[in-house]
Amino acid sequence: MQKLGMGQAINQALKEEMQRDPNVFIAGEGVGVSIHLNPMFPTHGLLEEFGPGRVKDTPVSEAAIAGLAVGAAEAGLRPVVEIMFNPFFTLASDMIVNHAAKLRYLSGGKSSFPLVVRIKSGAGFGAGCQHSHNLEAWAAHCPGLKVVMPSTSADAKGLLKSAIRDDNPVIFIEHMGLYFAEMPVPEEDYLTPLGQADIKRQGRDLTVVTWSGMLGAAMGAAEKLSQEGIEMEVVDLRTLIPLDKDTILSSVEKTGRLIVMHEATRTAGFGAEIAAVVMEEGFKYLKAPLKRVTGPDIPVPASPPLEKFYIPDENDLIQAAQEIIE
């Protein structure tokens, strides 16, 4: 099987969907001509293949980029637009939250908005808090949006293709750290359904629910815990909205113990939602209180030791697992 970084997998998904459906186009800052000549990046080479009519470099204008998607989607096109870094979601948020998410409802179901907003995210680049700020919880709090956050290249390809074919607005958040980790990706055209979590590792002693950039740490921790005789089940959420409660709840039913791990800051992060759902619907399964392993409630600092302190890692998870098992 081919081995691809997540950027390449996304590239393949974009390419296949653009070949398949002439209504698909991409737009954003540097999606055509880029300051990166790097084939690991998601939109590399698409301009050459599809031309400037379908690969639209835009000015630095996030509201216009998102509005472009809203208007074009209403007309039946399938825009896939890019917001360069997650903190700039703010600048596009009126168009996404008040329009992409709500206009269908406001039309009484007459119009639909089949658009995808791809957002690069994730700390770990020393770029600081105006480039690194995980805001998936914002999107997840807005009915009308779907929210996808893949953690493997194969999932990214299949999920993005599903997102593009979905008739609803989808926020598709990519952790940049995963662009450079090569992983197996099926060659063929396949769809990974939105709304289905994936058990990336079976376990009987406790469950960790995670997504996006944290999967690697979770898998690493699971490996090490296994050596101590603790078997951790790793649930990769993949899509936050729609939320696959069933998979989470059955896992917790089995293990009786739950940790949620995400890179975003703790308070009012999406981990809280998982906690609430499990509390409401799986309380009786719980043998111990849930724990959250998350970024602390601070902006992401630039300096390497500080940034490392910020990003939750294998050790944090192992420690939480040991505590919860006791």
Added chain:
Amino acid sequence: MQKLGMGQAINQALKEEMQRDPNVFIAGEGVGVSIHLNPMFPTHGLLEEFGPGRVKDTPVSEAAIAGLAVGAAEAGLRPVVEIMFNPFFTLASDMIVNHAAKLRYLSGGKSSFPLVVRIKSGAGFGAGCQHSHNLEAWAAHCPGLKVVMPSTSADAKGLLKSAIRDDNPVIFIEHMGLYFAEMPVPEEDYLTPLGQADIKRQGRDLTVVTWSGMLGAAMGAAEKLSQEGIEMEVVDLRTLIPLDKDTILSSVEKTGRLIVMHEATRTAGFGAEIAAVVMEEGFKYLKAPLKRVTGPDIPVPASPPLEKFYIPDENDLIQAAQEIIE
């Protein structure tokens, strides 16, 4: 004691703070000359009292309004700016989230940003989802911000005065439904500290944690439940950030049962955070799983029966209370 609607109480707080400190000014759309000639509104009469130098009507430019606050606060002024309706927070969100909240951190603590952003919120006006969308969970997810949501006129006055004197950026969210409910407000100059929840009613059988527009429903429900012999403790959060965990946890320790009630949509709402905190730190007190009584995961619809369906009410809470007690 004087009886004031929340708008009037806010008006009094603004007036007192502007009289006290010449660095305090207010700005926003219609904060001076307004389309409302209504003394129940928060900025009524301030232009006449303080003049156009300190009461600044701005163009319809939310990013500029928030940027005005950020820049002026850095210089040592104490701006109190208004975002007309909560959904327009999106348009100001880059300035608030990436700047007001982060620039102090980015400066290594050299600069500070003593500003207040007042936001009108709340459903119930038939205005639909582009005017009614409760986004407190967004602000609560951004370290660097404090988030205040009063539910009584007296608290509003004391909390706004504290917010204005606080050296951090404070998001102060006002439920418009409370503007018209007259409640006792002490005449004198007093401060209600940020970060302290208030037990609005004592009870031993279960706890409801709520804030802002939902307090009325909670108190009403508590009254009715009491007639059935169920004593519900009503914790009015007042400030979401900093979160007063102690008050919540001691109440849950006492009652063993918890409901969180808010008007915002359910998924990834701030109720989830309360659930997570109690799960993490008060699991052993819980005799039953927590419940959330919230708006459903839909945009706020305009039509009266639909909007009524959206807004959580006394009956929803009573039902949840009865279920949780069983």
Added chain:
Amino acid sequence: MDVPEEKKIKMLETMILSRKFSDTLVELCKIQGKIPGMMILSTGQEAVGSGVCAALDLEDVIITNHRSHNHLLAKGADPNELMAEIYCKKTGCNKGKSGTLHLAVPEVNAPCTTTVVGATLPIAVGRAFAQQYRNEKTVTVCFFGDGAADEGSFHEALNLAALWQLPVIFLCENNMYAGAQRYEEHTKVADMAERAKAYNMPGVIVDGNDALAVYQATREARQLALDGQGPTLLECKTYRCRGHGETDPQHYQPKDEIKAWQNKCPIPRLADTLIESDIITSSRLEEMQSLAENIVQEAVRFAEESPYPEPHEALEDVYV
């Protein structure tokens, strides 16, 4: 360019209908509990929507804002369904989800109405992009107020539309007020059309109380757009004769200013022109008026008799 007679008549008809519609709403919304939400009308501004929409084909698209009733009626929206939606009834064009403020009528290519000031512009850019992408021979008209022209979205949208030469007309309905703010209190630029220069786009000023002038300017901008010459910023100068909404006491609008503009009312102005040039007779005018009266009466009856949506319908239409 000569305005075809049937277009002139059409404009007059839709203006009269819009006015009758608004005047009826003025009365209805005084009745407590009858019509939920804010009531935002365009009394006195009808030459804009009617002039613009007469210049468009059905396939042309409009994106409109909080002050939309005249635009939508002129574009051909069904008055019954509009009124029922304004009443928040189940039979409304948006099943009561929208109410008066976000009326969406995709059937007449008025698919998105937004009350977020300035938000019409980026959406219109997207809609016009689709027209260009598919090589359609149609344009998009984007309505917005003078206040909206101060929002950042205005700037981003005009820059992008000019850059890509999109077939869009940015229609600034300058009614001299944004909420309680007079034009001079929210910007220093003398004419909003001047802002076109910032994007190297044509900027045109037109008397917004002259339906014929609005029609002609729209036709010209439309032709430019269809010829691949990109967008135009078209500023229609008019006046908000009523308050921002119906609860606004207009305390900040000088009485004599209102009076002066009421005297410039676009409806008698067009009617007189048509009568003087023998396009219609004054009895035809009366017929138009009573026809409009009937349509609006019928719309009110339809709305009144329609049921509210069932509460649980609130859960529908969020996702496809």
Added chain:
Amino acid sequence: MDVPEEKKIKMLETMILSRKFSDTLVELCKIQGKIPGMMILSTGQEAVGSGVCAALDLEDVIITNHRSHNHLLAKGADPNELMAEIYCKKTGCNKGKSGTLHLAVPEVNAPCTTTVVGATLPIAVGRAFAQQYRNEKTVTVCFFGDGAADEGSFHEALNLAALWQLPVIFLCENNMYAGAQRYEEHTKVADMAERAKAYNMPGVIVDGNDALAVYQATREARQLALDGQGPTLLECKTYRCRGHGETDPQHYQPKDEIKAWQNKCPIPRLADTLIESDIITSSRLEEMQSLAENIVQEAVRFAEESPYPEPHEALEDVYV
């Protein structure tokens, strides 16, 4: 207006220092793991920051963006603390919280640096508002690029500043690129200064590689601002001689274009003028260069020898 000799010398000094600082960073950031984050330099654009800041008093404020090093050095920021912050060390001006991108130096009235493109403008409006509110005899200069001039925040900020006649200079550093996009690919307007018309504000174009011209234009705009005549949009035309950041291969920038602009380098240009007009000798120039060399060497040494912050310090400085 004549430029005082000491100002001319000052400009040359800060330009030479900035260039040395940048050239050193070019080399340092090639060494894996030495300097975290992106490395964004203003090589070839030094006449802008140096010309502007020479025209300002210490009390005047600058708000700057991702390409800030030259602006900050010219404003008088301590090179040691800047370098240490770029190295993300504890002794950096922001204790390692900022790194290279958001350097804040309130001591020299450069209190906010933001990498959100376009975000400098609304903040500068707020800062200038405070100056007006307190009747200070100072101005705020807001730096931003040509790309930033397409953001909505540009528009809102300029409109508000013009409306309130705030003492702010909007300094557009037009280096012909925004990321990989050439100027003509991101806007249709020939000159960004043209956009001033949209706000009824003076718009001025200046040769951004001529420090003296930049100085003079800044002085004039500053005087207008101090006289209560409000903001100016000042466009400095220059060129980004290196990539957007140091990992950018510049594949989209024509080689001969880069070459041609390197030949217009502002530093020899000013040096030659000063030598020709006998303000400095060529040996003084050499002294300046070796002084700059020493300062930068010392800054590197300081940064290298400084410790990183302790991990738990990440928790500090969020709230007062």
